[in-house]
Amino acid sequence: MGILRAAKHQANIHSRNVINKLLSLRGMAYPYLDVVQIEPTKLCNMSCQMCMNPYLSSSEKGNMSYDNFLKIINQFPRTKNIILQGLGEIFLNKDIFKMLTYLKENGHYVQFATNCSLLTERDMKNIAELGIDEIRLSIDTLNPTLYEEIRGVNSFNRVIKNIQNLAHIVKYESLLMINMVVSQDNISEVTDMIGFASANNIKIVRVSWIQQKGVKDQRKFVSERMLPTMNLSEIRKESIEKGVKLHVNIPNKIHALNCKSIYNTAYITWDGFVTPCCHLENPKVINFGNVLETPFNEIWNGKKYRAFRKGHFDINSACVNCPHYSQE
Secondary structure, eight states, X not given: OHHHHHHHHHHHHHHHHHHHHHHHTTTOOOSSOSEEEEOSBOOOSOOOTTSSGGGSOGGGOOBXXXXXXXXXXXXXXTOOEEEEOOSSOGGGSTTHHHHHXXXXXXXXXXXXXXXXXXXXXXXXXXXXXXXXXXXXXEXXXXXXXXXXXXXXXXXXXXXXXXXXXXXXXXXXXXEEEEEEEEOTTTGGGHHHXXXXXXXXXXXXXXXXXXXXXXXXXXXXXXXXXXXXXXXXXXXXXXXXXXXXXXXXXXXXOOOGGGOOHXXXXXXXXXXXXEESSGGGXXXXXXXXXXXXXXXXXXXXXXXXXXXXXXXXXXXXXXXXXXXXXXXX
């Protein structure tokens, strides 16, 4: 029975790929998405200068209400993989556990990221009890002084303690991974972070090179800290070697030319705007409509989305500046 089910699954994937190729000629996409990323908040308790968040105006930030969350999630009855994360710290939304509970009770695979500064022991136990499938722990350095310089807050000790406690409480009920943004400031610490992960039974370290997002002041800050390609290749090689020794996985990057997100994923902001992905999450830069005003199934293959897909790799496309273009 397992073999038959697997064969049927592969046949469905093949059929869908064929349909997608035919639809793509018209800039259209299959109506059922693989992944939906929903932003529960754009509020954050940190001021990371490599992030766009500190440069946004107060009017651009806010929390998604639970009622709006339900209005949005119920438009995706066949999508099981949900990333409940955006350009903010999700535990600043008072309804976050109501959202997480709803998703798990309805059979979703749930992912989120956290800077780990606000977690309480009760939060950690709730996370373990819910069986959250994937949790990304955001930390860039093991140096307290550099941590405060990067993050703009003095919460290093609390974050380290919370990561260690969370790893102990959830154990292998959740897939824990460390997210580390690397620049000239902390490139020497990548292998140390892999060691920290291994010591706490965290089996994945996801290394992201510092990226320019389009906000003037943020781009200036990032440009002063970006790494030469040679350094990226060298540190990546060292990271993989250290990971192999300590049984810590260092995931490969996806190249932009292989990007399928415009055909199978969508990003929805805290206030309902649909954008292409987490690298183009700012609705002021690009958006295809608002799901709180227009049903998603009308937006997904609407005129604006179709035009965007057709021009995906044109010289004037917003995707031309995607950081994955320069990744290995």
